[in-house]
Amino acid sequence: MKKSTAIILFLMLCLGQQLSAQQNQSKTTPASEKKVMIVYGSDECHHCTDTKKYLKENNIEFVFYDIDKNQEALKEMLFKLKKANISLNNLSIPVIDKQGVIFTNDIPFEAFLKKLN
Template sequence: MKAFIYSIVFILSITNVSFGQVSNSKLGSGTELKKSKKMIVYGSDTCHYCIDTKAYLKERNIDFIYYDVDVNLLKQREMLIKLQKAGVPVDNLSLPVVDLGEKLIMNGANFENFLKKLN
């Protein structure tokens, strides 16, 4: 029984690493990504603010890259490192976190003001 459970966990972990990547509008190669300086949205598909943020950006035809930090642990770590380098405390982390290249924006108390900063 233990072997069966371990094999299921192993298969699920491999599947998450292989298939749990990004959902975005037009993701190119790594060099194209660096040149284009697209907005990066770190969020979770279980977070209604993250879902609303993606919808807001798509409605306005704003190019962005979305990473689900619940699924993609490498991008979760990348987000945390960026927040720490920017001096943003991660003890009160609020998703989504948006990387605009020169600054990071995190959802705060007023979601409407957060969305206005994305334009």
């Protein structure tokens, strides 16, 4: 009797942990969640303001972080650039995080804008 009770309690504990893990996963990554493009730049940068204008005109959802005013965003941007093996020497902004793909404005600006679509 004690053995069967212990087995039942063990199975209930395991099942409870699986259900809890599934619930936590569904809360953090809902299937309907859409990734939004992140633009790191500065309000003082004409390429950054032109990029924001282009994204708005083309109805592309994005979040803009002004790295001059938001130090956490600057740190996040630098971390992503390092992780993507993008040199910080001669870095040009804006820096784009398009669903995990990181790129900068290091090509002719019109070609850069086409990469945003």
